Structure formats: C-alpha cells, structure tokens
Amino acid sequence: MTRLIFLGPPGAGKGTQAKTLAQECDLPHISTGDILRQAVQDQTPLGVKAQSYLDKGDLVPDKLIEDLIEERLAQPDTQSGWILDGFPRTVNQAVFLEQLLQKHQQGGERAINLEVPDEIVISRLLERGRKDDTAEVIRHRLDVYRSETSPLIDFYSDRNILLSVNGNQSPEEVTAELKKIVVS
Numbered sequence: 039m040t041r042l043i044f045l046g047p048p049g050a051g052k053g054t055q056a057k058t059l060a061q062e063c064d065l066p067h068i069s070t071g072d073i074l075r076q077a078v079q080d081q082t083p084l085g086v087k088a089q090s091y092l093d094k095g096d097l098v099p100d101k102l103i104e105d106l107i108e109e110r111l112a113q114p115d116t117q118s119g120w121i122l123d124g125f126p127r128t129v130n131q132a133v134f135l136e137q138l139l140q141k142h143q144q145g146g147e148r149a150i151n152l153e154v155p156d157e158i159v160i161s162r163l164l165e166r167g168r169k170d171d172t173a174e175v176i177r178h179r180l181d182v183y184r185s186e187t188s189p190l191i192d193f194y195s196d197r198n199i200l201l202s203v204n205g206n207q208s209p210e211e212v213t214a215e216l217k218k219i220v221v222s
C-alpha cells in the first residue's frame with residue numbers, strides 16, 4: 039500500500055514528481071492546488087471562495103481544504119493508496135489527516151521532503167509563469183511555506199515517517215530516487 043505525502047517549497051517539483059509516480063504506480067495523484075485552480079476556473083462555490091487566496095499566494099482556510107480532502111479520500115480509487123501533493127500545508131491539516139486515517143484504520147503513510155534551494159525554486163517558478171508565479175507572489179508563497187508548512191518536516195520526522203530527497207537534480211534522477219522509496 040503506497041500512501042505518499044509530498045512536502046517541499048513551491049517549485050520543488052512536487053507536482054512533477056507526483057504526476058510521474060502516480061502514472062507509473064497507478065495511484066491517484068491528489069493535488070489540492072490543481073483541484074482549487076479547476077474550481078476557480080469553473081467558478082464553483084469553492085472556487086469563488088478560494089480565488090483571492092490563490093491570487094495572493096495565501097493558504098485557503100483549513101476547513102475548506104479539509105472538507106475537500108475528506109471527500110476526495112472517500113472516493114473508491116483511493117482504496118489502494120494515493121499520492122498527496124500540496125496537502126497537508128499546516129500542522130492543523132496534518133493532524134486532521136492523521137485523525138482521518140486513524141478513523142478509517144488506514145496507515146503506513148510516508149512523507150517525502152523534496153529539498154531544493156530557494157534561488158533554484160524561484161528561477162523555476164519564474165520560468166513556469168503561472169498566475170501565482172510573479173516575483174512578488176513567489177516571495178510571499180515562500181514566506182508562507184516557511185512559517186506554515188515547513189513545521190511539517192519536524193511533525194513527520196517526529197513520527198519517523200519522513201524521507202528527504204534532493205530535488206535539485208534532473209526530474210529523471212529525482213524520480214529514480216523516489217521509485218526506490220516506493221518499493222522499499
């Protein structure tokens with residue numbers, strides 16, 4: 039059973055790697071950012087609520103994202119595992135996930151921290167050029183990552199389920215390291 043949580047700053051390659059691994063391992067790739075961007079595009083009630091947060095590079099409120107994840111992890115395709123990309127992003131969200139998995143007697147999740155220096159992620163994001171990839175929003179997203187999300191490194195390390203991977207290599211090299219983790 040593979041249950042992987044991707045951690046790492048914006049631009050670390052979480053989406054790139056999660057997508058590749060999901061295809062190769064036939065697992066659902068659950069990207070909260072992708073789900074929210076689609077909701078914004080479709081102007082659903084969730085999208086309308088989330089739009090200003092995404093535009094500014096702020097985190098949407100925990101409750102919104104927790105409801106979304108609870109509903110997504112209840113779908114039948116998650117029974118044989120999943121890859122989470124972009125969730126959890128706060129300690130509250132991580133505690134929520136832990137309790138949700140306990141409630142459903144699911145475990146064995148592992149967290150992968152993709153390590154990439156700031157200057158590299160900044161240049162990758164400027165190159166990617168998404169709506170939230172302007173210099174100002176990138177700076178803010180990195181601040182939010184440091185204050186809200188990086189504490190999850192200790193959270194998962196304390197639970198002995200954290201693995202760190204050097205994300206500052208070619209995508210293929212990163213994937214090769216991740217595949218070793220998935221089969222271990």
Ligand SMILES: Nc1ncnc2c1ncn2[C@@H]1O[C@H](COP(=O)(O)OP(=O)(O)OP(=O)(O)O)[C@@H](O)[C@H]1O
Binds near residue numbers: 050052053055165207
């Ligand atoms: N190993 C890599 N080397 C060089 N460029 C990469 C690598 N991995 C991803 N990229 C590129 O960097 C950009 C950011 O990657 P990606 O979207 O996967 O990051 P992310 O961690 O999911 O970011 P975010 O949290 O902002 O969504 C993309 O344009 C992607 O093509």
Ligand SMILES: Nc1ncnc2c1ncn2[C@@H]1O[C@H](COP(=O)(O)O)[C@@H](O)[C@H]1O
Binds near residue numbers: 048093096099126
């Ligand atoms: N787990 C999340 N909590 C709060 N806000 C989130 C979460 N996941 C995504 N978001 C919002 O979406 C954008 C883009 O997400 P990426 O994972 O970087 O694609 C993010 O800045 C938050 O506004």
